Amino acid sequence: MADRRPRVWVSQPLFDDIVAQLEAYFEVVPTVEVTAHSSADITARLGGVDGALVTLNESVGAAEIAGAAHLRAIANVGVGYNNLDVEALGAAGILASNTPDVLTETTADLGFALLMAAARRITESERWLRDGQWRQWSFTTMLGADIHGATLGIVGMGRIGQAIARRAHHGFGMKVLYHNRSRLPVALEQDVGAVYTGFEELLARADHLLLVLPYTPHNHHLVDAAALAKMKPTATLVNIARGGLVDELALADALANGRLAAAGLDVYEGEPQVRPELLALRNIVLTPHIGSASLATRRAMVQLAVDNLIAALGHGPDAGHPASAINADAVAAAKAGGVTVRGKKTDLDKR
Numbered sequence: 001m002a003d004r005r006p007r008v009w010v011s012q013p014l015f016d017d018i019v020a021q022l023e024a025y026f027e028v029v030p031t032v033e034v035t036a037h038s039s040a041d042i043t044a045r046l047g048g049v050d051g052a053l054v055t056l057n058e059s060v061g062a063a064e065i066a067g068a069a070h071l072r073a074i075a076n077v078g079v080g081y082n083n084l085d086v087e088a089l090g091a092a093g094i095l096a097s098n099t100p101d102v103l104t105e106t107t108a109d110l111g112f113a114l115l116m117a118a119a120r121r122i123t124e125s126e127r128w129l130r131d132g133q134w135r136q137w138s139f140t141t142m143l144g145a146d147i148h149g150a151t152l153g154i155v156g157m158g159r160i161g162q163a164i165a166r167r168a169h170h171g172f173g174m175k176v177l178y179h180n181r182s183r184l185p186v187a188l189e190q191d192v193g194a195v196y197t198g199f200e201e202l203l204a205r206a207d208h209l210l211l212v213l214p215y216t217p218h219n220h221h222l223v224d225a226a227a228l229a230k231m232k233p234t235a236t237l238v239n240i241a242r243g244g245l246v247d248e249l250a251l252a253d254a255l256a257n258g259r260l261a262a263a264g265l266d267v268y269e270g271e272p273q274v275r276p277e278l279l280a281l282r283n284i285v286l287t288p289h290i291g292s293a294s295l296a297t298r299r300a301m302v303q304l305a306v307d308n309l310i311a312a313l314g315h316g317p318d319a320g321h322p323a324s325a326i327n328a329d330a331v332a333a334a335k336a337g338g339v340t341v342r343g344k345k346t347d348l349d350k351r
């Protein structure tokens with residue numbers, strides 16, 4: 001291939017001063033306005049670049065990389081990467097990365113904020129006050145559920161789940177139960193103050209249930225009508241992970257019919273659309289996917305993604321080894337095997 005400056009696509013406007021660091025190594029193809037990229041658009045963009053910085057709004061799978069002859073790296077600005085077909089990327093020798101750790105505490109804060117707002121009816125109370133209804137006050141107005149001393153169930157005990165458990169146990173004196181694919185080491189369980197239980201038991205015992213697990217096709221609608229029926233009618237459900245984990249219609253039905261007391265959602269199945277059935281409810285707190293949205297954390301996420309992209313494309317202090325690669329093994333295997341890349345057999349090291 002003739003010598004040319006590698007090109008990278010940045011799929012959304014992020015923080016210009018951080019993204020500018022890419023210019024030291026690459027020709028940057030920016031996106032100057034927030035854009036809902038179609039699959040065809042993403043395919044066209046990826047077709048002309050060596051790397052890309054993408055957000056959760058851009059899905060990248062086999063179709064989008066089919067014509068991307070030079071693409072070697074995708075840096076996702078987000079810890080969850082269900083927008084990426086990691087298998088297809090790995091098989092094509094494209095190194096994918098995400099942004100863990102830097103958003104852990106901020107996202108845990110939001111989880112707790114949603115829990116407290118939902119259980120203590122904060123947004124509902126505010127709406128009631130603003131609507132001039134305070135004159136109707138009685139001693140039993142806006143009774144909610146306690147957080148302190150209650151039993152918190154956490155589904156998904158990764159970094160964010162653990163950060164929530166610490167807040168709950170050490171800060172609020174809660175009894176913390178958790179369910180996870182695998183049990184944590186005992187020392188870590190003790191540190192975060194959490195006790196492992198089966199999923200069914202967690203549903204039945206939790207006064208408040210928080211979902212913090214990665215979304216995969218296998219756990220689609222993990223919380224469906226049957227799961228909701230096992231929860232206490234006084235319980236709160238909070239989802240800060242991915243919308244697909246919850247059957248939203250079943251949730252709306254349970255909330256509308258007194259089978260669940262309250263809910264807090266930061267994520268939805270059809271983002272940025274929110275179902276009218278959810279919008280119509282008074283006992284649900286709805287935020288627009290702001291889990292990681294503090295200024296410091298969003299900047300840290302973009303910085304990590306930029307560093308990942310520079311390293312994945314073979315530059316900078318970590319050249320070849322981005323700090324948070326997702327599919328390094330698959331890419332190495334693909335390189336060793338001389339992968340079939342986007343239709344033609346290629347030696348990746350020579351690209």
Ligand code: 8YV
Pocket residue numbers: 055056057077078079080081103289290291292
């Ligand atoms: C998003 C998130 O990245 O990191 C994740 O997985 O869900 C969030 O931090 C952020 O909302 C930008 O889309």
